[in-house]
Amino acid sequence: MGPLAGITIIELAGIGPGPFAAMLLADMGATIIRVDRTQKADLGVDLPPRLSVMNRGRRSIAVDLKSPAGKEVVLRLVNQADGFIEGFRPGVTERLGLGPDICLARNPKLVYGRMTGYGQDGPMASVAGHDINYIALAGVLNAIGPTGGKPVHPLNLVGDFGGGGMFLAFGLLCGIIEARTSGKGQVVDAAMTEGSALLANMFFSFRALDQWTEKRGDNVLDGGSHFYDTYETQDGGYLAVGAIEKVFYVKLLRLMGLDPAEFEPQFDKSRWPAWKARLAQVFKTRTRDEWTSLLAHEDACVMPVLTTREAIEHPHNQARQAFVVHEGVEQVAPAPRFSRTAPKLDLPPPIPGEHTTDVLTEFGFDAAEIDALRASGAVT
DSSP: OOOTOOOOEEHHHHHHHHHHHHHHHHHHHHHEEEEEESSSSOSOOOOOGOOOOOGGEEEEEEOOOOOOOHHHHHHHHTTTTTTTEOOOOOOHHHHHSHHHHHHHHHTTTTTEEESSSSSSSSSSTOOOHHHHHHHHHOOOOOGGGGEEEEOOTTTHHHHHHHIIIHHHHHHHHHHHHHHHHHOOOOOOEEEEEHHHHHHTTHHHHHHHOOOOOTTTTTTTTTTTTTTTTEETTTTEEEEEOOOOOOHHHHHHHTTTTOOOOGGTTTTTTTGHHHHHHHHHHHHTTOOOHHHHHHHHHTTOEEEEEEOOHHHHHHHHHHHTTEEEEEEEEEOOOOOOOOSOOOOOOOOOOOTTTHHHHHHHHHHOOHHHHHHHHHHHHBOO
């Protein structure tokens, strides 16, 4: 059931990057126990549990973390875990009695993953924020947007999921691998500001080479160039053009009926605005699908800009089974692919507390203990 079979992670329920990291690990076969609250909490979203696809692949227990008995339940789970995920502000789990010092004292091999916006220390550590704030502080948001326009936030993909959840999952696995050699656990401090900045590290190379300016829409990859941008078509659709390399650039121009010699030298920035206007004019002469038919299967680096519905239905994505229907819900399949230990979707997103009895039994609680915990309200 995936390459991470045999790894156990305890996840304190949260939103955004923490659940995304847990989903990635669960998709790859790790056993994830999600610790939900006994009472409904304001997590910023109100999706029905079964539709919360980022929570797929794990079981849920509902625990009152403010009760001593509830805290002890989590610590007994920690005793048998490889990793731990929490996404609260710095100091919250310490106040709950579930901080890293206490957890590592119970299980010295535990890798304790902490997901925050600004990190566990520093002057901004305790300040509230969301993806848009973290990528702003990372210097990433300023680079995204049109010439002369305001910065454009790329959904919450860069901070929450790319710079956050993916780096937390990566850090946890690094720590777990190291603990199997050293026998010692540790704390993983994953900050979305730092993860987002790291995603943009290539642009620091460009800056060092004086090939990057801080002006939006003035560089090769930010929409400044005519050969790396989106263009509207006759029917109001859009094409994504990424013909950076010379061979692709020349082929694109020829397929568009243009003379490549008139668009040289390719990297003369002074001519980009005029060339962009010319390409925009030509792209407006056909519909998106007409251009797709002409260009998408050629080495011209052009693809249609699809909606989510169109992406699900696209022949390539269907052939690859990139999207699946699991428990009646359309969603993205696990990635990447493995030739031998292929991941497979298993459990649907849980209802909070759905597996409390099963999980506690599996972790060594007897029936009388479980009944007492339920009676006290420590678990539901």
